[in-house]
Amino acid sequence: MKTAKLEVLSNKQVSDRYWHMVVDASELQAEVKPGQFFNIRCGDEYIPLLRRPFSIYQINKHDQTLEFLYLVKGKGTQRLSLVERGESLDIFGPIGRGFKLQTGHGTILLLARGVGIATLAALAQEAAKRGIRSVAILSARSKNDLLAAEVLQGFGAGVYKVTDEEGNSDVSSVTMLMEKIMQEYEIEAAYTCGSKRLSKLLQNLTAQKQIYAEIALEENMGCAMGVCFACVCEIHDTEGSPRTVRICKEGPVFALEQVVLT
């Protein structure tokens, strides 16, 4: 975990609301794991002031590059979209604990909503590298927002798309879809990011079927160093007693069964 200035190799708009950025990570000299994130300074000015957290979208060890996929939401991400190729990006990281990838023979299930896919894509990439098959359900507002689908398919993942636009992204439709997938494949572990509604659903289903599951959580961050206690959430530890943890330090990835989803 340190600050570094990495050269931006490209920063392009890839759909109405999403941008994709590639940075040269040869300077970084740190191992980056799926599920970890970087706290990025979007510009040198005081507005926006704070860094913004972004997950690793792709880790390209061979090329020594890192990729981010981000949704342009407010001031920070708007400013980030103005960063041009050749400029340097002030990043702090890698931060937090990544996913635990189970290495049995089975298949892993990825359940992502919106930009949550940015976080799970790196896991699909890692799974492919280790010969683990993945199946993904991607949920979004519109078809236009399902941009990582091809990337996942490129890793050999089976991809199911649901959108609000098409009316098949509600909880009951996704439940049916998940049941179907779980019958078809031997799901060994499941991972989710991006929606409380879907996470609750997955929490119930994986508990019933006794499947190991993890979630990557988000919360507004102050320091991303574990000192300010801005990014807390509640979990039940192994003994079942509630405990407040910091997403930047103890997370952002947690065992799904432990997380209190309100």
Add this chain to the structure above:
Amino acid sequence: MSKIVDELLNLQVKIGSLTLHNPVMPASGAFGEDMDNLIDFNQLAAVVPKSITKHPRKGNLTPRVCEVSAGMINSIGIQSKGIDYYLSKTIPYYTRFDVPLISSISAYSIDEFAEMAEIIGKVDSVAALELNISCPNLKGNGDAFGMNPEATRKVLLRVLEVTDKPVIAKLTPNVTNIQEIALAAEQGGADGLNVANTILAMAIDIHTRKPKIGNIMGGLSGPAVKPIIVRMIYQVRQVTKLPIIGCGGVMNGEDAIEMMLAGASAVQVGTASFIKPTAMMDILQEIKDYMIKYGINNINDLIGKIETVNAD
């Protein structure tokens, strides 16, 4: 060249009987053990862990921070593990560093301030106490002890009865007349004043019409507050000779110098570390660069040296 000059600079400042080897230290709540792989704590003027409460506290609802123009609002709500944990884990951890440990105390009543000050004040490795009589998050409407001169005086009187350690009162800027509060703290026997804590603030998301932080109101920090804090340091300097620690919006060496010219003997750095984890080290270097540039050997020659033409 600059290295030789660097070594000749006298950066030592005093806060009451407490000697600091330079004027740059962290602000409570924006500093912690997790930063020790990013900066060398021994280079700091002091270590100042997060305010401690007597009993463990869960803290406030999330979101606990949001951003506003050139600042942030926080409502952490002093999440705390309680005094027992502080005594058994936090203090021992910080004793490994060569710089003074300043313990920040938060309490609900004058008795509780005194009780905690007595216990923590007995610990040898604690160099000074900072009384957080200013946190705007503890009670419903953002009220704090430091809003009332009488309460401020009484807290200090009681605490100074039970401890010999230097006591710094961390004032709240959420008052009409900061001079009145500073004087009350002086009458109570404070060894130094921290000017100041965060400024009570609020932000609303116009799309959802909801407050941007869970606690509705919180404390504003960062560059946005600096001019207010500089003004308060200057005002406090007019009425008391007590050493002042300037706190609020110090982002770089220039900001630190500005506060020192207004009358601060040292500065605390909070939000800047979130943006640049090494900010305190850079601020120290920038102060040295300034001194070299203007041929100032002793940093004390800067304190309160604002040049004003008397208007009357």
